[in-house]
Amino acid sequence: MKITLIRGDRESGKEALSTCEADAWMDRIKTETKEEHVTRLRTMLLYTTPDSEGHYEHIDKLPRIYPSVEYGRTRDGERRLKHYNGVVMLEVNNLAGLSEVELVKRQAALLPQTWAAFAGSSGRSVKIWVKFALPDGKLPVKEENIEAFHAHAYRMTVQCYQPILPFPVTLKAASPAQSCRMTLDTYPYFNPQAIPFCLEQPFGMPGEETFHQRQLTEKNPLLRLKPGYETSQTFTLLFETALGKALDEMEEWKRGDDLQQLLVCLAEHCFKAGIPEEEVVRQSINHYYRQTDEQTIRTTLRNLYRECKGFGKKKSLTPEQDTAFRLSEFMERRYEFRFNALTGDLEYRQRDSIHFYFQPVDQRVKNSVAIDALQEGIRVWDRDVNRYLSSNRVPLYNPVEDYLCNVGRWDGKDRIRALADLVPCNNPHWRELFYRWFLNMVAHWRGLDKLHSNSTSPLLVGAQGFRKSTYCRIILPPELRFGYTDSLDFKSKRDAELYLGRFMLINIDEFDQVSINQQGFLKHLLQKPVANLRKPYGSSIQEMRRYASFIGTSNQKDLLTDPSGSRRFICIEVTAPIDTNVTINYRQLYAQAMEAIVKGERYWFDDTDEAILRETNREFEQMSPVEQLFHCYFRSPEEGEEGEYLSPMQILEHLRSKNRDIKLTASNVNCFGRILRKNNLEYKRTCKGIVYRVEKL
Template sequence: MKIKNLKKIKAENQRNRQTGKLKHDVTRRLLDYLERKYEMRHNTALGCTEIRKTGSNEPFVAVDERMRNTIAIKARLDGIDVWDEDIRRYTESRFVMSFNPVEDFLNRLRGRWDGNDHIKALADCVPNDNDWWPDWFHTWFLAMVAQWMGLDTSHGNSVAPLLFSRQGYRKSTFCKRLLPEALQWGYNDNLVISEKQNTLRAMTQSLLINIDEFNALSAKTQDGFLKNVMQLASIKLRRPYRQQQVTLPRVASFIATANVSDVFCDPSGCRRFIAVTLTAPVRLPRHIDYDQLYAQAVAELESGRRYWFDEADTQAIMQNNVQYQQRTPAEALFFECFSVPKDLVKGAYMTAASIFSLLRQRYGSQLCLTSLSLFGRMLANIPNLHSKHSAYGTEYFVSVRSSAGLTGSLALNRK
């Protein structure tokens, strides 16, 4: 009885070894078949495996379930005993080489710049009366490419151009054509910024996000979520059906367009936008030399040119953006009666309480403010309004407009 059992075990082991060899042989035949028939690459930017026939000049396409089934059927017709699951296992393995389309595009441009300023030529396609625009756009463009290259893992590209004009000035066309055909997959202009998870995910997968109709954003979204995400260097996301979060590098930069100009709700948040008003429609050439455009960016970045905005730039940007600030009713009424002197000669210091009292005297309930502390906070956020601390509290240097007709203006005599 024991001898029979031993023979049975030996026979079973023999069959297992033969089956293992057969499976091993089928796997080798499948690898040889796939590598001979197809070119595959794992697109790290899109997070998928792409395929095309060996020797073909056709573009790569994503390997989906339909494609896997087709490959499996063809393999079986060629005598290889495999199933679609075997194909899926291969396409999602390290046997498929990794490929980053952005790195591939930029790497082949190294050392090819002709020395001409193609970035400035692109900026000049946007007619406006802001003398700083070409320099600011140049810095932002370098920051966008630096973001793709991962040159700074501690900071994100936290500044975005914001183009104002009425409809028909080709603002969106300009934004879209900033990317060459090879990178158009990375352009995103239909993102709902208030959908936080989708926005965070897009920042790891897109190259350029256009916030179209920026003026449609709520104050809460603009001053809260958007202000925060624009400065992120990395993104924490939870994968579908996973418990733990993963940290992914941020890739996307932002650009924005709007049809109305009074869009900024928070004076501190406006430093993140290069706002310009178009004086005429965008004049884009029929052909943009993208190779030279991006070859210049790569060359300048590798030579050490600055791609971030320093403190002087930030102050100039904020000063420029004052004209695009939204004014609350209280702020509008303040400027009806007072102006901000350019120097500390023509004017006088007044406390927030004194200013508030004079405005209430003239406008009554139209002031729409019942809290003196809120009014003081509004005054503190007015650009270039000089203040000082005294025995009376915080005082602001203002000038009364001659047309204001305010009574009690003797309060201005105290300097």
């Protein structure tokens, strides 16, 4: 595994890039270079306070180390990503010296996933490198997948390492480009056989806690005072409240004064609030460890706790805090809430044995919740309930991601092509084209491609009663069928664009009813990767993620009217009624798609596929009257015929002599030029414009 070293020059703006093997770099940091830049930097830091803004003049001589990525150069000299190493770097900073550095390194070495741990260039920090991989042992390749994978890996690393480290991890933005300076460590910890953490490829960047994550989180059984709050959180909050009251009473006390006076007042408030003595000692040491030693704090608090009487008789919480905690406990005990990110609805269900399904939260439900809280003796107002339901206390829920995450492993049976086989047709390419479209639909549900959309759509053409619309509906599983619609109003462009983020499959029923004037907007919808809209009652324009894929049905065969081509549709003539009375194992159907996408199978249509589409769609293209008239009086020259080169205007002028209804407008001439191009006529560009080689009949 290669890591990248980049040395930059601030004055010239240039940078020198090199790579080396990780084990070779570990050997390099064991000894100092001739210039001894690391040693000089550490010497300077010994005589520099954090607020003095000191700067080491040769800091650029220490290259930056990038453990997560291997960079290269483009032809233009720009930096480019060559390979992702799957390494996450944690930093533990502000250490007192070598003894604490060694302690952190020993603790990090306890986990088998630790690939390396070494002292930072300042000598007062430790860098910990941890390895990650996908379940198949590989690593993501696409940059958007790398960003999401690394962000989730960083979170997981912090959660795993912080409990075993004696000092807090310095939290930083999770980026594969995170780096550190060249350093010196005579005895670094390096484990080439480190076992990587296994992490599934995430759907997107980590955000608010989701409903799925909330369900998997186990609560601490050691609850005190207010249900729903972990013991440590409760003690911390109570201590900070007591400390605030003590500081209010001692208005003139400031940090650096005699700590004894503050401890006396603080201990009284903590005793009355019911905080155990040892917890007060721990919190006090964390706050004032620089002003006195542990034994002085412990002795003072021990004497005060012996003198005071009435342990835990006086609450430290304000009435507002007490109401907030009671309401939070009540909500979590009685109800289960989630915010549906796809539909934009708040949903709930009661926590009992007879309510299984989530229902939308309306004003009637909110009023019922408020009354139930009042009946339990919680003094809340309607605004308190609304604040809770409109806060991050309610987790986000994405039904699409939740379903795809729980489909399980694929059993190896091809169900996607079997679903395509339900449609009787004579097109030999239908199975493969449907398979590619289905993968494309699932990939865009996962948000894998944010630059493109699933712009290709199947069109089922057949007689009435062939159950074409029913087939479109059964593509989605029952759990996601709320995301299906067959009523798309092209007259309301704003609503049509909102449908891109609201529905997962849109059926353009009776496709032949889409007018020529609406074809341009339909083409815009098919290729639009995101929708930038202002939501109702919103104040800003937001980017809305697209989920929608399209499918269509028609009873008429000549339905493609775009003269520029028909590569966006998979036109299939249904020759018999579709058998929709079948049992579909939807979880295995979508598990097959997920397996193919995770393994990197192509889900987009390439040039070969588009050539097949153009060829098979010819019989479904609608020939305009002008094009029909053209074929009556012109043709493409055959081999050996010279033909003549004419402009679209000259050809239209000739056709107009046969039919006076043809109008020679600019739009008609431009449209006719696209028709000639579609018929694969030979053309060339001259000083008079583009001319086409034709033979008159």
